[in-house]
Amino acid sequence: MDFALSDDQRAMVDSVRRVVRERIRPDAQKYLDGVFPWENLKALAEIGVLGMAVPEKYGGMELPVLDTALVLEEIAKGCYPTAMAVLGEVGTQTRIIATYAPDGIRERILPRVATGDCVLSICMTEPQAGTDVAAYETNTVIDGETARVNGVKTLISRAEEAGMFVVFTRVNGKEGREGVGCVLVDGDAPGLTMIGKFHTMGGEYLHEVRFEDCRVPAENVVLQEDGFRKLLSAFNTQRCLNPAISLGLAEGALEESLKYAKEREAFGRPIGAFQGMRWKLAEMYRDIEAARSILYRACVTADPFPDPLLAATAKTVCNEMAIRVTNEAVQIHGGYGYTDECPASRYYRAARYGSLGGGTTETLKDLIGRRLMAKDGSPFE
Secondary structure (H helix, E strand, C coil), X not given: CCCCCCHHXXXXXXXXXHHHHHHHHHHHHHHHHCCCCHHHHHHHHCCCHHHXXXXXXXXXXXXXXXXXXXXXXXXXXXXXXXXXXXXXXXXXXXXXXXXXXXXXXXXXXXXXXXXXXXEEEEECCECCECCCHHHCCCEEEEECCEEEEEEEEEEEECCCCEEEEEEEEEECCCCCHHHEEEEEEECCCCCEEEEEEEECCCCCEEEEEEEEXXXXXXXXXXXXXXXXXXXXXXXHHHHHHHHHHHHHHHHHHHHHHHHHHHHXXXXXXXXXXXXXXXXXXXXXXXXXXXXXXHHHHHHCCCCCCCCHHHHHHHHHHHHHHHHHHHXXXXXXCHHHHHXXXXXXXXXXXXXXXXXXXXXXXXXXXXXXXXXXHHCCCCCCC
């Protein structure tokens, strides 16, 4: 399979790389304290990045999943909190609205997503249920032309900044996975409150959000029938974009390690002159390129959403690879690698999120195994 980038893809990556190098990376450290990178989002919106998942009729570019992954990969090299903020605008939530929301909501929300004026927040995890979707307690009851949302979601990204929440919810109390659908809730809706706040290793803030008799138009319930299957299908996009960030973190860690190995001297010569150090760098590069191949392969299957088996495989491979590579980067930098000021430490802390968000590594390995067992014949045919 040929993964040579097109001229348009190269041009997009080059333009993002310039913005990251000149306007984002120099101030990356300040976002460790939970500051939301509004100025970075605006800079990226100016070159079209935030409109990558928005249809052209609403002011976006409607780019393929692979193009989106390439851009996130580049942003993650410069600033992890910015990459995560962009993921919120180009990932599952935007694609759910673009695919399933009524025209009125699309016309009101999507142009503002593309310009960086409306941040989207996806609400899945609950205090008592993460992967166990069947245990969700959040419920939306449709009553004529309105719907009432009640429940609590936790570990929610971008909650304070969100203009709209994309909420996975039970609909009309229907039990089991089959009862899970999706409702859109405006950020200023009465009955929506923040009741908890958590600061992450990577620098972001996450929140606990309560919906208490939160009333929305009934048309905001964008998925009911067969909702869970459609939501999972859309979520396979996240399982390609999350690992794109992991890939970018690993690449950034290797770039910093190579620079340090050439500059830092020990016993009268650069540490990169020692065989043991060169082996570390070679293994980091090998792991990055192997992970890149499976990720890009998964991305190109999107129609409109990626193949679930390949997406899950790509996510586990890239997430685990990033943890190994960034850990080696900290080791290469020695004591300096343990400081906030060293980019290697920031890459390492950021890499730990990948295997937790969007489906844990353990959950996805189980999914992969179950799908392989269900296949007739060779899994490679």
